[in-house]
Amino acid sequence: MFARDASGWHVLEVTNQSTGYCPDPDCWPAVRESLDRLGIAHPGDFTAKVVFRCCPSCGERNIVRDGDFTCALCDSELPARWNFTSA
Ligand SMILES: [Zn+2]
Structure with a gap:
């Protein structure tokens, strides 16, 4: 989720929840690098x-809870x- 204010775009909320790609939370460093x-x-x-x-x-695609x-x-x-492939 992005928002724009006087200083430009910034991220309000980041989530890896995506029913299409199913990324692992471990992919944060890659996200952070892109944002940086x-x-x-x-x-x-x-x-x-x-x-x-x-x-x-x-x-079946499962969301692991607790x-x-x-x-x-x-x-x-x-x-x-994590066992999804990016294919
Ligand atoms: Zn099953």
Whole structure:
């Protein structure tokens, strides 16, 4: 979320929540680097972190809540590491 004021564009809120790309919160350094390069002020980290995992059993995209790595669809265990490809 971007906002514009007298000093230019800055970031009010940053979230990695995206149903299309499903990035891991660990990608913040890349986001920060982009913002720094653009000269856009930012909060220093994601203001809302969403952990996505793709279920290895059924392929469902899950949002992990409260550290519960269980597929909402088939109850399979979700991998501890981010497992989406950027393809
Ligand atoms: Zn599943």
